[in-house]
Amino acid sequence: MADLPFQEAIDFIAQKVNLPTRRSDDLRHGAHVRAFSVAGVARDDMLSDFRSAIEKARTQGTSLADFRNDFDKIVERYGWKYFSHGKTDEERSAWRSKIIFTTNMRTSYMAGRWKQLTDPDVMRYRPYLEYIHSGSLHPRKLHLSWNGKILRADDPAWRYMFPPNGFGCFCDVESRSERDLLRMGKSGPDPSPDLNAYEDIDPRTGQPEMRIPGIDRGWEYNVGHEWLHGLVPTELQAPLPPIGTPAPARPLPPLPKPAKADPADILPENDTPENYLSAFLAKFGLNADEAGYYRDASGGIIGIDRSLFEQRMPDGTVVGLKSGKRGRGQYAILLADAIQSPDEIWVDWAAVKSGTVLRRAYLKRVELDDGRSMFIRFEWTKNGWTAITGFDTTENYIEAYRKGALIYRKN
Structure with a gap:
């Protein structure tokens, strides 16, 4: 049976606005929800080509290998000199294309998951969310400590710790019912984690910014919540x-x-x-x-x-x-x-x-x-x-x- 398209994730990509950027931190938080960008891509036409490749992957289910092929064609077409890791051109292409692909696939997927999981009809029967660690061989320690933690879906902690919580973060969540909690031997949700938010300084602007331990800089937000309740009302979101x-x-x-x-x-x-x-x-x-x-x-x-x-x-x-x-x-x-x-x-x-x-x-x-x-x-x-x-x-x-x-x- 063919996989059904994930419409919520498709809608998340579709409402974005192409915004050229020169550095990865030219945009923060809600801007990433509303804007499609690739760090270092300042040309409108090149950004549109990357957007088309990502939309193809999201709507048609094409793979990272397919996107890598699109990435190499776009780079050759525009002569783009990009930042990457690796000793050879092949290693550099593989690293950068994977970052672009996984970041867009993960954020759109998790935004769609949040919309599904917080639907009132779903929450009526499954009002809890469980944090599921990805099982990475080199885990972020706080992500690992949250594994198995169950909180109400409306717990404020999810405003920050709902994944992804950084580049390469593949943590997930699962919805849980009252019956699930009883089967796990729980009489209610777990205590909310103390996220110990602290204020830091934006190195580019000198303006204050909030940071959360264990969450990469720039990822201290819930991509799904920002999409549905953030800077732009959903009825005004249009590409x-x-x-x-x-x-x-x-x-x-x-x-x-x-x-x-x-x-x-x-x-x-x-x-x-x-x-x-x-x-x-x-x-x-x-x-x-x-x-x-x-x-x-x-x-x-x-x-x-x-x-x-x-x-x-x-x-x-x-x-x-x-x-x-x-x-x-x-x-x-x-x-x-x-x-x-x-x-x-x-x-x-x-x-x-x-x-x-x-x-x-x-x-x-x-x-x-x-x-x-x-x-x-x-x-x-x-x-x-x-x-x-x-x-x-x-x-x-x-x-x-x-x-x-x-x-x-x-x-």
Whole structure:
């Protein structure tokens, strides 16, 4: 009998948005749930080819060997120079293709498992989950210590310890009923493990991040729970349409009511572009001549420096700053706040001189001290940033900028 397709796992892959990245930690937690990425793949077309190979494996059940063949063809097609382990090209290809394949197969499988296991009809009869260690010859000690531990499916511990809990983690869970527990000699679930969460520092950004002992950095989340209850409501989860394809019309909930702007965040009129730039960078803890990274609310990482506001000639020569352009420089701090505390983050396609690129947009509405409502959309592509602002804008005006695929929405 042929295996039935795992529809929940297929749906998990299908709702993802392609996001090029340069490093494995360019995205974190919820961003991995919403985004399809391959570390080091910054080309949209190459990423789409990897996406197609993974979707084929998920929907058709093709093997790691089949994916390895696709991987080698993609690498040859684009001349990709990738990071890997191994002394020979064959060893390097085998290691890297296995990482990409198993990571996507495991996360989609476990996301689908979570959706199945927490279905109300299932939980009515099987309200417990048992942690099953993979049996690895070189186990992670805490994973091994959780083997056989039974907790209620709604125990908060599963928010962090539901597998996979790291690269190469093949731990699993099984649902259990009251009868199962009695047969095991248990009168109830086991005590929840003390996960001893502690705060560490993101080495790229300097921002605080939570860590859990025994769980690899970046894996401190439940992929299924984040998919169903995370940054983007399930009814708004849709993949990014192909280039040139009109997005299907769908009703969107309104943006949150405008937040009150702090009068101290409105800078003086007719100040210098340099001062506006300095005020913007200061919100990220940077001086005017410094560069840094910032991890946004979706879990994605972006670069911040003065080049965001530099005006350049076609040959790249810097001729000035656009931070005071059109008299909007006095709102530079509000622009920074739109990145740090957006209402929504969208991804869509943008046409530029060099072709078509992905564009990330941060949307926020604020109410100024004089009663005016201000709409901010801060856009980023690999070619630079653009800030769009409008006052007392209509709903139709705002809706025109809410397009593409939603990767974050403020609760």
